[in-house]
Amino acid sequence: MINVGIVGGTGYTGVELLRILAVHPEATVRCITSRSEAGMPVADMYPNLRGHFDLAFSEPDAAALAECDLVFFATPHGVAARMVPELMAAGVRVVDLSADFRIRDLDIWAKWYGMRHESPEWAAKAVYGLPEVAREQIREAQLVANPGCYPTAVQLGFLPLLEQGLVDVKRLIADAKSGASGAGRQGSVGMLHGEIGESFKAYGASGHRHLPEIRQGLASAAGSDVGVTFVPHLIPMVRGIEATLYAELNNPADFDRLQARYEARYRDEPFVDVMPFGSHPETRSVRGANHCRMAIHRQEHSHVVIVSSVIDNLVKGAAGQAVQNMNIMFGLRETSGLDAPALLP
């Protein structure tokens, strides 16, 4: 049984970790910290957990965390960078769900996150935890940087095209849409139901923090710099991301084998589902589940490959992928705790 700690458990990724770990057969949550809510039982904040956890939020305590086998960070950026070195020294393994260890170029990180990185040493050692790309490194990693939600949906959709050099890497477009839970659980006028309900908009269209992460991941897959335009949008719903991806085939004849190539690329992946050519994945088909479903489209007389990719932003886009990473790190069945189908309808 793996002893798990969670730092910063009051947000949506925190409660989602608890929801998943509640039924994980091989992991137990030993402590969950929150400076602001210390003392409050988690089930008082999240009544879906009533009967599942007796645990209360506690003050962050390095000693208690050091006794865990694995610590998840579900904190605002900057916190993990500050706290991780001490845990590393204590031999604890960490999956960081924040953005602190995702970007390798710390100047870029500093620019987008508005602060100097406090742990450049571990930033260099961290493994970017997209299992479909880096499973072997994750297995050995002490520190895993769990990918962002949009970057997960976008990278998984583009990977086969880029790895196989099929498209013009300078002309990638990712039009992505997310439910409101992606913005977290901080009180703000802009995320009120009264502001978001029955409305739709783009946001961050001139530049969003997930852009450098996407660019880095796609460049790595392509083996060269890429030109990618990424525009996120806000959907009036709670969970789910859909990314519609556009790329130009270098050789239009490649269309014929595209579906087969996608299927081959992901044949052994337990959480990537390449649907039949021309399907339209719905976000609800992955609600609460760790799957990414995708499908390919082509319009007549066109060289443009269209890929529609969906995930649950809180699961494959956050807590589920974190547990998947934990499973890999500890040699467990990769789908352990992540077996249940999505909640549809």
Added chain:
Amino acid sequence: MINVGIVGGTGYTGVELLRILAVHPEATVRCITSRSEAGMPVADMYPNLRGHFDLAFSEPDAAALAECDLVFFATPHGVAARMVPELMAAGVRVVDLSADFRIRDLDIWAKWYGMRHESPEWAAKAVYGLPEVAREQIREAQLVANPGCYPTAVQLGFLPLLEQGLVDVKRLIADAKSGASGAGRQGSVGMLHGEIGESFKAYGASGHRHLPEIRQGLASAAGSDVGVTFVPHLIPMVRGIEATLYAELNNPADFDRLQARYEARYRDEPFVDVMPFGSHPETRSVRGANHCRMAIHRQEHSHVVIVSSVIDNLVKGAAGQAVQNMNIMFGLRETSGLDAPALLP
């Protein structure tokens, strides 16, 4: 391993049975029938089931069903009444999620459902499957009538008051609200998103089919006829029922012990959660879970007990309760397959 058959699996209760049974450790779905969709893989209709089931819908076939240990009916009313006798004769056990065997007075049934009942004999033998009331009879039953969604939320909320004779049984009011999945998956103008989205209304206020079922259940708990007014409403969301119940205490002094009485009544119930006095249960706290959560309120200078009771209409209000009944019938752990916390947010 229990072999399970499902008759009429294309609706929301059908897919919900599949979702739950996909992870049930002691039951396997052997066949699922649909006259209209015979031949179609269930995962083609419900992509959340991709990777979980290879099964396809099949023509209803009495012989195949007779080989199951248990058959769930998730059919329009009238179908189970027609097909059940043959399965009973074959020794198969049945949980009927339709309304066919819920009402003991078949004249009342005929009036509300607009047809003559085709199996009066089994209507007399069926056990009304509310485990919190009839667990022992369910254990032995060959035919269980799974309660309706509204009746489940309303009965569980009122039971302690009626069983203990605390309130004026002639003045019960149940103001209930449901998400749209309660209306099933039939194409109709009235249930279009364009009609329901961003709007709220009462419906069936002059009389709804669940009224006689509620009346029967409450009368049984009270040991006498009851006067109950029941008004359902349609919420612009997919899943969830909230029922706000109003009753007049015979003796206002009983308020003091009411919370304790509710807690005592449901102490051993794995799926009923009496929240602290004055709580406000949210439907999302039971989304996808088999729980009924409830809380009691009192307003100053008032004899009126207010109970707010929430369930997921597709789980405790349909498929989850059906699996709970199966677990009881076959001597399994009652929560088997129903362990996961609700999906919140």
Added chain:
Amino acid sequence: MINVGIVGGTGYTGVELLRILAVHPEATVRCITSRSEAGMPVADMYPNLRGHFDLAFSEPDAAALAECDLVFFATPHGVAARMVPELMAAGVRVVDLSADFRIRDLDIWAKWYGMRHESPEWAAKAVYGLPEVAREQIREAQLVANPGCYPTAVQLGFLPLLEQGLVDVKRLIADAKSGASGAGRQGSVGMLHGEIGESFKAYGASGHRHLPEIRQGLASAAGSDVGVTFVPHLIPMVRGIEATLYAELNNPADFDRLQARYEARYRDEPFVDVMPFGSHPETRSVRGANHCRMAIHRQEHSHVVIVSSVIDNLVKGAAGQAVQNMNIMFGLRETSGLDAPALLP
């Protein structure tokens, strides 16, 4: 042309006043104040007003307000009580959309609003602005207390029963439901889309600030104290209130003439629509409009009258009724600026 001022215009009732007044043929908004947003053009905060208003928010300025013919207060409670006396002295007429002047018993007001009332003199002189009850007093009033949203829907639905002494006034129940805009536009975790979306709950079930206002209004209609239970609920949508009202007829034979009595009571009311017996009013049928639509129901063998009453909480429940009151106060056509049909779908 009436010169209008608005104090506290950054919330939803503020923008709604602007939306309505933008097309009012006989009123012009001269100033709109907001301490926090002074200097910002209203159309920057509310892009639906682009092209309709050049106006910017300004610091509250008694002299500027004193030059208006009418000032609307759309402020948190306590503000109007403090500012109104000076405007009264200057001869300005005021419609206060806050709760400051709605409750005649200032001890009750103080208890529910948690502060001492700063203008008892004007609290005694204010007219409660429900035009269907007090049109003549409103016409002459210098200060009108615009009713709350729930109280409007509940009072209009109950009035004919109480005024005509048809029901047991000690046993009134109002089960009311509102969209999220009713909570205003303050950033709070509880009103985030991520908290409210796809969920439904009761709130304030042990006592809500609108309860004393409802009690006062119903008592006034009945000519005696009333016993009323009021439970509000939160609907996952933006606009709209539905109230389902329950009362016991003293004489069941009165059912026969009930529809006719409701129609007679509201025959000359431009904004109250008594729908055919047994209808189910939808909140969308009044979205953006100043109407209250209602319908009566009866269940078999029951003495209970059921009334379903719907309004748009921001229009008939706030800004629309305020403009209706302005129209009455200044002798304009009562429907001026309020002519457009609701937005459906």
Added chain:
Amino acid sequence: MINVGIVGGTGYTGVELLRILAVHPEATVRCITSRSEAGMPVADMYPNLRGHFDLAFSEPDAAALAECDLVFFATPHGVAARMVPELMAAGVRVVDLSADFRIRDLDIWAKWYGMRHESPEWAAKAVYGLPEVAREQIREAQLVANPGCYPTAVQLGFLPLLEQGLVDVKRLIADAKSGASGAGRQGSVGMLHGEIGESFKAYGASGHRHLPEIRQGLASAAGSDVGVTFVPHLIPMVRGIEATLYAELNNPADFDRLQARYEARYRDEPFVDVMPFGSHPETRSVRGANHCRMAIHRQEHSHVVIVSSVIDNLVKGAAGQAVQNMNIMFGLRETSGLDAPALLP
């Protein structure tokens, strides 16, 4: 006063025409036809119209329609093509909201709409009614083909780029999203609230009927063939379209003057609002209004122009634009009946 007829008034565009015309100072609806609902008062189907119209649906009757000054067709495709010639002969002017007269190449029309066009003569004479492009021809037209919803949002957003030859016309991408009312008011499983609520998906990604219309309009603006990829998506809300458009500048230096060029292009357009550079238009900012709001974005190191364009699909995307066209055709003030601000929140 213009006498107006509406053919096919039971759908969402029909009721929206009625909503707008109810307050139009210079037009009166004389008849509204529906074969299936003949005899039913329009206010019985659409309660928001209670008190606004006494009109009932009538059987389509050529003689009655011939007495109108203008007839709107809000019918499924094929109907207007069949009925229009007779009205043309009678000298009636027509605005067709269906797709029958939008596509000039009737082979393309036949391919996408699955039938032979029944009125090639009038298809050749019809004016495509996008006022921002063809105001003068609309003024004189007897038959106006009202543009589709997606094509309106997409064309208005791209026009300045194409007319001025600023971008690579072979690489246009339009990622568009619509609320559910765009699918009309026909009962179908796929558009049930239970299917659409809390979910998001692309649809028609391999080819949608609006693609040829978009291609034709963009080619006309560019003066040459264009290569455009268009993917529509379904948003879980009722009204609103957002289109995010991507194009590559031929000369990146043009970015500097792009905002000014957009503003200049639309300076005199009453219904196109170019928001400040970097804004994010929300669909709610045009809900119920005839405006198209748009904003331009650029990401660092990129040649890609990003335009986000929003409309209400039932107003500027259908009924509102139809009334705008009527106003132009009859020499009325172009904004007549279309003055009210959008409903926000």
